[in-house]
Amino acid sequence: xxxxxxxxxxxxxxxxxxxxxxxxxxxxxxxxxxxxxxxxxxxxxxxxxxxxxxxxxxxxxxxxxxxxxxxxxxxxxxxxxxxxxxxxxxxxxxxxxxxxxxxxxxxxxxxxxxxxxxxxxxxxxxxxxxxxxxxxxxxxxxxxxxxxxxxxxxxxxxxxxxxxxxxxxxxxxxxxxxxxxxxxxxxxxxxxxxxxxxxxxxxxxxxxxxxxxxxxxxxx
Numbered sequence: 001x002x003x004x005x006x007x008x009x010x011x012x013x014x015x016x017x018x019x020x021x022x023x024x025x026x027x028x029x030x031x032x033x034x035x036x037x038x039x040x041x042x043x044x045x046x047x048x049x050x051x052x053x054x055x056x057x058x059x060x061x062x063x064x065x066x067x068x069x070x071x072x073x074x075x076x077x078x079x080x081x082x083x084x085x086x087x088x089x090x091x092x093x094x095x096x097x098x099x100x101x102x103x104x105x106x107x108x109x110x111x112x113x114x115x116x117x118x119x120x121x122x123x124x125x126x127x128x129x130x131x132x133x134x135x136x137x138x139x140x141x142x143x144x145x146x147x148x149x150x151x152x153x154x155x156x157x158x159x160x161x162x163x164x165x166x167x168x169x170x171x172x173x174x175x176x177x178x179x180x181x182x183x184x185x186x187x188x189x190x191x192x193x194x195x196x197x198x199x200x201x202x203x204x205x206x207x208x209x210x211x212x213x214x215x216x217x218x219x220x
Contacts, residue, residue, distance in 0.1 A: 003078075004085040006056035010048040011089030011174060014060055016097065017044040019108025019179050023101050038164060042157025049149035057138065058149075061172040062086055067131050067200035071207060083174075090178035098182050107179040110168030110192050119167035120191045126159045127171045127199030128206075135207040171196050 021040040025032035032040070049058040057074070059065045065082045068074035097107055112119035133155050137148040160169040170176045176192035179185075 003056040004081050006052040007059060007082055007085040008089040008092075010052045010056070010058060010060040011086040012093045013048050013089075014041070014044050014093075014172075015090045015108075015175055015178055016093035017041075018175065019094065020097055022108035023097060023104050026104065027101060034164060035161065038157050038160035038169075041160045041169075042153045045156045046149045046153025049152055050146075053138070053149065056082075060086060060089075061196075062174055063127055063172060063196040063200040064131060064134060066197060067135075067204050070201055071135060071204045073135075086174050087178070090174040091182065094178040094182040097179075105183065106185055107183040109179040109183055109185045110170040110176045111185070112168075112188055112191065113166050116188055116191055119188070120195045122163050122167040123170060123191060123195035124199040124202070126163055126167070126169060127196040128203045130155050130159065130171050131200040131203035132206055135203065168192070171199075173197065 018037075018041045021032055021037045025037060045060075048060060052058050057068070059068070059082060062083045065074065065079055065086070069076050069079055094107055097104075101107070130152070134152055137151050156171070159171065163169040168176070170192045173193045173196055176189065180189050180192075
């Protein structure tokens with residue numbers, strides 16, 4: 001239960017602060033700016049990894065949980081409890097933001113600025129790169145060293161910075177599902193569910209190719 005509660009709290013914080021920054025930027029006529037939104041996402045992800053990494057592994061993302069399982073770094077029996085916990089955290093954040101800003105139409109939902117396929121490809125590649133970094137610096141059930149939080153948070157900031165204006169740089173199904181359902185804007189939601197999951201799974205294949213082969217009987 002400690003793991004599940006940590007996933008709930010971490011996902012809540014990411015959705016609340018990240019989409020909250022988008023909402024407040026809209027409500028204040030752009031005071032936070034796109035750079036500020038990207039920094040907010042990067043900093044909150046970094047903070048939550050350092051806070052909960054040694055408890056739950058700090059997934060906060062169904063695509064990450066599924067990919068860790070595919071990489072055999074996470075037990076399959078815990079996939080559903082993790083995703084449920086992440087979903088509760090994400091929806092709780094979006095409901096509170098809706099209460100605070102009832103007239104905001106989108107609540108930080110991710111919507112493609114151009115063609116849907118353009119955003120799908122962007123989200124696939126962004127999540128592929130993010131998950132590849134995560135697989136190399138972290139483990140499925142426990143953070144691997146102090147560098148993990150800084151590196152992963154920096155990748156989130158970087159990708160949100162350059163791709164956010166086009167696709168929203170979600171890289172996280174629940175980050176997109178929660179505000180979309182609460183605000184009632186479900187158009188193109190399939191992009192932000194399918195692209196992150198397939199991108200994360202593709203990164204597992206690349207990681208398996210890249211990782212060193214184990215020695216057997218003293219022979220490479």
